Amino acid sequence: MSSKIRRSDEPVYWGLFGAGGMVVGMALPSLLILMLLQGLGVNCFHYFNLISHWWGALAIFVIISGCLWHGLHRIYHSLHDLLIKPTPLHHYVLYWGGLVLTVLTGVFVFGYYLIINGFLNLSLQQ
Numbered sequence: 001m002s003s004k005i006r007r008s009d010e011p012v013y014w015g016l017f018g019a020g021g022m023v024v025g026m027a028l029p030s031l032l033i034l035m036l037l038q039g040l041g042v043n044c045f046h047y048f049n050l051i052s053h054w055w056g057a058l059a060i061f062v063i064i065s066g067c068l069w070h071g072l073h074r075i076y077h078s079l080h081d082l083l084i085k086p087t088p089l090h091h092y093v094l095y096w097g098g099l100v101l102t103v104l105t106g107v108f109v110f111g112y113y114l115i116i117n118g119f120l121n122l123s124l125q126q
Contacts, residue, residue: 013073013095020070027063057113064109065102072098 050056072094079086114120 013069013076016066016069016098017073020066020068020073023063023066024070027059028067031063051109051113052116054113057109061106061109064105068101068105069098 051060076086076090076094079090084090111120115122
């Protein structure tokens with residue numbers, strides 16, 4: 001009698017949650033401080049200069065998608081605090097939604113990187 005043990009996909013989500021928590025805890029506050037200083041007139045940070053290099057585009061992608069996965073996983077497990085038993089629908093909506101939003105983030109960030117560096121020309125003039 002061999003019963004198959006069902007493999008869980010939870011370690012993948014906990015890994016993304018932990019990576020997103022690291023991003024939220026370390027990179028996001030420094031990025032917010034730099035953006036606040038830029039808004040106050042201190043020219044120490046410029047979004048367009050950061051995203052014009054592929055490392056900067058990658059950093060912005062990691063920060064946004066990390067925060068996204070961390071938040072969605074926290075929402076999923078916070079349903080217990082609200083006395084809502086998570087169903088497979090919650091699982092699919094939150095995690096597939098996270099995947100779709102991560103892909104959209106990549107398309108926007110790296111698409112903007114390609115446009116700003118001239119690799120992708122969207123001008124309508126001929």
